[in-house]
Amino acid sequence: MYWLNMVQNIYKNMLKASNKIAAASFLNNELTFIENILSGLKSRMTVVVVGCHDGMYYENIKKLRFNYIGIDPYINSQRNPHILRMSFETYAKKRREINKNKSVFVFWFNVLSHIDISVINDCFIGGDIIINSLWGNKEADINVRDEYYSAFNDKSQQYQTVFQAAKKSYSLNNIDMKFKTIDCFYNSPNYFEVAYI
Numbered sequence: 535m536y537w538l539n540m541v542q543n544i545y546k547n548m549l550k551a552s553n554k555i556a557a558a559s560f561l562n563n564e565l566t567f568i569e570n571i572l573s574g575l576k577s578r579m580t581v582v583v584v585g586c587h588d589g590m591y592y593e594n595i596k597k598l599r600f601n602y603i604g605i606d607p608y609i610n611s612q613r614n615p616h617i618l619r620m621s622f623e624t625y626a627k628k629r630r631e632i633n634k635n636k637s638v639f640v641f642w643f644n645v646l647s648h649i650d651i652s653v654i655n656d657c658f659i660g661g662d663i664i665i666n667s668l669w670g671n672k673e674a675d676i677n678v679r680d681e682y683y684s685a686f687n688d689k690s691q692q693y694q695t696v697f698q699a700a701k702k703s704y705s706l707n708n709i710d711m712k713f714k715t716i717d718c719f720y721n722s723p724n725y726f727e728v729a730y731i
């Protein structure tokens with residue numbers, strides 16, 4: 535429980551408005567990218583925002599007339615009924631019960647790096663689309679990333695664990711999974727992958 539509370543506080547701290555300022559270019563690029571991809575889709579699918587914090591992009595996604603499901607294990611969802619308080623690992627196991635619709639999964643702000651990817655293979659169904667937003671690996675990207683990470687000033691062991699995960703910048707190519715196609719886009723400091731199942 536103690537460990538869980540510590541980790542919860544670390545993620546809350548990572549997403550505090552004052553800390554996100556250092557990652558503003560990443561987040562602005564990300565929102566524009568997600569809106570462009572969703573606007574180009576012919577059918578209005580369900581959008582699942584993974585690690586959604588307090589309902590990340592809810593208004594933007596509703597405005598485009600997509601259904602919204604947010605999942606985050608550390609957020610109390612009373613304020614927004616569209617947020618499920620569970621890890622992606624748990625959601626992946628239950629997906630076929632909870633949500634049978636073809637969906638767009640948005641792994642925002644490098645969240646894929648924080649997930650145990652060994653369990654996610656079963657989650658997706660034919661017709662799903664995965665958008666993965668991660669840090670680029672050029673020097674300029676790493677500089678923005680390190681400036682953001684330096685905002686936390688946390689020396690705890692738990693923070694080091696989360697930080698090591700964050701630094702991985704996990705690509706969809708690291709998952710043992712076949713996609714129909716996967717498109718990649720670079721817009722410093724972001725790297726985006728869009729995979730079609």
Ligand SMILES: C[S@@+](CC[C@H](N)C(=O)[O-])C[C@H]1O[C@@H](n2cnc3c(N)ncnc32)[C@H](O)[C@@H]1O
Pocket residue numbers: 545548549584585586587605606607608609620621622623642643644645647648649650699700701
């Ligand atoms: C979007 S990530 C941001 C990570 C960080 N900014 C980075 O650069 O790596 C953080 C969010 O993901 C959530 N999260 C952490 N582990 C998760 C998991 N296993 N499943 C779903 N969400 C998770 C956290 O609660 C938090 O709201």
